[in-house]
Amino acid sequence: MASDKDIKIIEMDSDKDHVQMLIECKPQHYMPNIVKAFKGVSAKEMR
Structure with missing residues (x-):
């Protein structure tokens, strides 16, 4: 999904109940x- 956008x-990095991300995107x-x-993508993967 990231490369598409x-x-x-x-x-x-992740823990039991959260994820931390450092991303680079356009302004x-x-x-x-x-x-x-x-x-949305991660919820679909988890189901």
């Missing part, structure tokens, strides 16, 4: 939409 994941990307997209 021209987003680069620089670092990622015109709206952060809430990026978060929503990542959450």
Whole structure:
């Protein structure tokens, strides 16, 4: 999903109930939409 939207994941770390990501994206990307997209993809994978 990240490569489709021209987003680069620089670092990622996780714990039991959360994930931390350092990403690089263009200024015109709206952060809430990026978060929503990542959450949607990960929820589908977990089901």
